[in-house]
Each structure stands twice: as C-alpha cells, then as structure tokens.
Amino acid sequence: MNKPATIKDIARTLKISTSTVSRALREASDVSKETRNAVKALSEELNYQPNKFALSLQQKQTHTIGVIVPNLDYVLATMVKGIDEVALEAGYTVMVCQSNESFGREIVNTRRLLHSLVDGLIISVSSETKVFDHFKKILDKNMPMVMFDRLIADVKVPSVRLDNKDGGLQATEHLLEQGYRRIAILAGPKTLGISNERMEGYLAALKKYKIKPDPDLIIHCDFDQDYAYLATKELLAMKKRPDAIFTISDRMAIGAMLAIKEKGLKMPDDIGLVGFNNEPVTSLVSPGISSVDQPAFELGKMAAKLFIESMHHNDDMSHVEEVLKPKLFIRESSMRNAAKNGRTK
Amino acid sequence: MNKPATIKDIARTLKISTSTVSRALREASDVSKETRNAVKALSEELNYQPNKFALSLQQKQTHTIGVIVPNLDYVLATMVKGIDEVALEAGYTVMVCQSNESFGREIVNTRRLLHSLVDGLIISVSSETKVFDHFKKILDKNMPMVMFDRLIADVKVPSVRLDNKDGGLQATEHLLEQGYRRIAILAGPKTLGISNERMEGYLAALKKYKIKPDPDLIIHCDFDQDYAYLATKELLAMKKRPDAIFTISDRMAIGAMLAIKEKGLKMPDDIGLVGFNNEPVTSLVSPGISSVDQPAFELGKMAAKLFIESMHHNDDMSHVEEVLKPKLFIRESSMRNAAKNGRTK
DNA sequence: ATTTTTACCGAGAACGCTGCCGGGAACGCT
C-alpha cells in the first residue's frame, strides 16, 4: 500500500503479462478493448504512475530541461517564467540553477546537470564567465543547448537575445531628441556582451547626431547600484559635467538617481536619465525613470520553443538566432518637452 | 565515443567483472589496490559518470529536492537562493517550480514531482490554496516534506516561518511610539495565513496601547499594488481618515504611497507608512518606506536543513517548527521624531 | 478444408547499476 504501484502489480492482479499492460497504457493497437479498459481502470484505481527512472534508463530521455541563470532578478525571473510556461505545455519539467554570477558555481551546476540528469540546457551565462570549455563539452555530447539573453559568440547554438544595440540606440536617440548633448553612459564590466552591445547603440546614436564620443563620459563599472552611485558622483563633479546619463540597467539608474538628488540637481531639467529593463521600480520612484523595456517573458518562451524544436527535429539549428526588439518607455526623468510621445506606465 | 562510458565499458577493457568495477569505484574494501587504481585511472580517462537513472531505479533515491513556490518575487527568490545553498552543499540538486499563485498549477506541479522525480518537497503554498489533499497524498507516501514561509496548519510537517505576528507588532508599535493613533492596516486576502498573523500583531499592539481597533481601518484586499492604491484612496477619503497605514507587503506600501502623494499628503507628518519585507525598493523611493525585514536567505537555508535532516534521521520531525524573528527597518515614511533609534541603510 | 491474414498476447532481453552469494587462491594455524 505504501509503495507505488508498478506495471507488474497490474499485470499480476489482471493475470496478464507486463508487456500487455505496457501496451494498453500507451494506447498501442495490439490490445483488445476489454483488456485495455480493464488495465486503465485498475491503473486508475491504484493511482499508477510510470516510474520515470525506468523510462529514462531505457530511452535516455528525461523530459527535463536544465536552466542555468546568473541570478533571479526581475528580468531573469520573468524569462524563467516564460521558459516554464512553454516547457510545461510541451511536457517538460524545468530545473533552475543559479550560478550567482560565479564562474565556479556555473561549472558545478553544468557538471551536475550534464550527465544524464537533463535532456539539455538553456543557459544565460554568468558575468564572470570567460572560458567556455564546460559548454563545449555539452556540445560534444551533442546534447541540445540553447542560449538566451547573454550569449557567447564562440559557442554555436541556437539563441534568443534582445537587440541590445537597438535598445542603446533608442535610449540615446531619445535623449538627443530631447536636446541633451553631453550624454554619459554607465556601462557594465567590459567583458559583458550585452553591456557592449548597448554601448554600441549609444555610440551609433551619437554618430547619427555627429557628436564625437567623449571617453570621459564612458564609464565601466560593476553591474551594481552602489558602483553606479559612486561613478555618477564623479561624473557630476567634472568641470564639464554631462547633461544626461544613460545607464545600462535600472539598478544602476537608481544609483545614479541617488547621486543626482544628493547633488541637488533636478531631472529632467538639469540632467536627463534613462535606464534599461523597465523594472517596476522605474515607475515607482519620482521622477519616474525612462527605461528600455525588454520582452522578457516572450524571450523566455522563445528560448524554450527553440530548445524543444532543436530537441525534436534534430537537424542542425545552431545558426538560428532570434532577436527581439526592445521598446523605450519614456517617463519624467528624461522628458524635457512634455509635448512628445510619452507613454508612461 | 559519443555515448557516455558505462561501468561495462570499463569492465570489458580491463577484463574484469562489472561488480568489481562498481566496488572499486565506491571504495569498497573487497578490491585489491592494483585493480582499484586501474579502474580509477580508466574511469578518469573515459570521463565516466555514473548513470543517475540506473542508480535511482535501484535505490529509489534521486538526490533531488523539489521546491514549489507561488512566485519568484524578491523575498521568495532570496529564500530559494538559501535553499539552493545548503542543498548543493549536501549533494542535492534543486528543482524549482512556480505555481504562479494558482491552485491548479500547484496541483500539476506537485503531481509532476510527486512520483519518483524527487526525494521530497519544500513548499510555500499559493495564496489560492484552500484544499490540501494533494499535499496529504505526499505524506501518505511518506515522502519527506517541509513547508516554509506560508504554512498550512492542517498539514503536520516540519516547517520554518517568520514570526509574522511579531513583525506586525513591531511595525504597529513603532507607529504608536511615533505618536500615530488612527492606524489603518492593509491586509491581504482573508485566507492568507501570513496576512492574518501580521494582523494579529497589529491588533496586539493596539491592545497594548489600549486602543480599540476600528473595523473601518482594517482593509482586506488583494496582495497587489493596484488594489492597495485603490484601498488607500478610499481610506483617505474618509471623514476621519487614518493618520498612519501599515501594509503587510512592500508592494502594497508602494500602492498606498502613490495614493498618498496623489492626495497631496506628506509623509511622515500628515501620515505614517510602514511596509513589510524590506525590499530594496523601500529605500529607493522618497521618502524611504519603513519596512519589516525578514531574514529570507536564512529562512531558505533553514528549510533546506530541516529537509535534509528529516531525510536522513528518519525519526518523526513533524513537530519541528522553526520561527525566525523579523526586524523593523525605520525610514523617513514613519519617522516623526527623528531623534529616535532609526536604522536606515 | 486448407491456407492466409488479422488480432491479440507472452517470453525474454535490455537499459546501467548494485547487492548477495559463492568460490578459488593464498595464508596461517594446529
């Protein structure tokens, strides 16, 4: 009564063979209606659940997807929710591991999942990660693998990402349209791809307006509110201080905002501010912070879809690279001429 | 080369039996040093990893913990991180499922994990959940199970929770100390245990100050910013409006804050505000919102510890109920007499 | 009436691993 019912139990009480039970449960054709019904009825009654390990052992499929993310902040949590959504739909279970932005932890996690625990991986790499051997090992085992959000150019797998450059472009162009001219950027660590892409957009926008980028206005700091706060303080202490700041995350925008307020400057008049991610917090502070929204949920869904596709049709999909467009949400922090197109909430 | 190496491969190339290989790998005593070394060397070379399914099939242990949470907001994500931490340490892998506060989803998830996929569950129930049959089923299978954060009184399992009553008490008492006397509470849905506990604390504080609770000042609304906003608007429209509001989550506090600002009232002078959870956002808005901090990370760690204990020593632990203390962080939103003990961060 | 088809079912192996048991060789003891 305590042990879960097996196919053998059913076979025994029905006095038929296990093969027949197995077939009956799987709706195969080689079973008469009566036995099939009998089997189903009994299995229902015994609350029979197939043993997944026996299954996995046999057919080398786990119907589990391993997801490795650097953390579970707002954006990533939303993406994971998206992954979860379509995975569940497709009969997969999802296993989430956080690498805590740590390279070592990432290795441990992949190794854990690597052998036989999951059918494949959906990964967003940690910011520390510079070596990718552990991922290449996965590919050698030709285990399906999809990267999302933070990619690695070296590793050829299907991927979903945001058009970060376009995000940077939208943000910077908006600031330029609003009349700001000395625009600083708070970028992340130099190794972080998404940061560089957003900066490319920033540079592209400047170029469009024929403004020569000022190296003093390009700050690389850690992806963190406190660092952003300090960096902004320094920026504002310059003799020719910037009249706008674009930060590549909302966390950093908050940090910048604190420094700006401390200095007694007013947004958007004295200085403009645009962040990235469109986290809820941007509309909670005052003034509200303009921010580049990314379709995180959609991005997660897309990642899972790609994974499942590359799982089923096993033709090579490594070239597939979906790119989703961000969308700037304009709030008070950068809205000098209120006439304009502002969408707020 | 592509297929992972098995114990058989090692046995074959070394011309010994699989049993010997198995023993050699497990450091058992019945193996000579030479063969043991040979086996280890070869397994290293072939990058042998034991097949977990074969293991699980045999010894009915998965070394995987299923975690079901209603969502992955700030607090829960932190708790999950705590669980992850100690689980990994103890050689367990963690599988996180979000129920999205939906009862149906919770059932699906538990069923998924129930049979043979995990060794047990660590659960925080969804706010919709009112029936607990699916959890009782788990216990019937005597699968280890731990509840955390949001418990269910009916189900006897080891648990970790916050002393929510004390949190409510600290918050309300603080408001009273600051001279507020008509204190409203924005509580969550009546079915939600943690909400009721926090309200108990609220009532206890009032009693201590010999204030009769006014039913008009006790509002039950959804656990949500928008509802809190609307509820606060109504509160402020009363002829005898409250002079302070205690909300049982920071989300709701933000909603309340928006309504307060809209009405043109000033915090802390016209009205006091205290939230719950001490999410980062509370220190980002201005004025900063006082909030009751919970040791979320610790709580998660504790949950995992309890789980592992109840896994190993299989004596009955269902009576164990760890209770962690919250701690009020005081910020401007409720600090009338600035002289006081404020810790701000 | 005989052959062929169809419908249904069972036996056995396999997946990768461990646990139990038994057995041979070498050693020490009487």
Next chain:
DNA sequence: AGCGTTCCCGGCAGCGTTCTCGGTAAAAAT
C-alpha cells in the same frame, strides 16, 4: 597435511519499463 580465514573476484538477480520477436487462436480468403 588438513583445516579455517582472509582477500579478491565473478555470476546472477533485480530495480520498472519498453521493444522485439514469436506464437496461438479466430477470422477471412482461397
């Protein structure tokens, strides 16, 4: 020399499932 120990090792079964193969009886075709 005979006996019991100890040390190593191999064989076999079993975990719960599915898959392949083969077989029997009834139904259909000849």
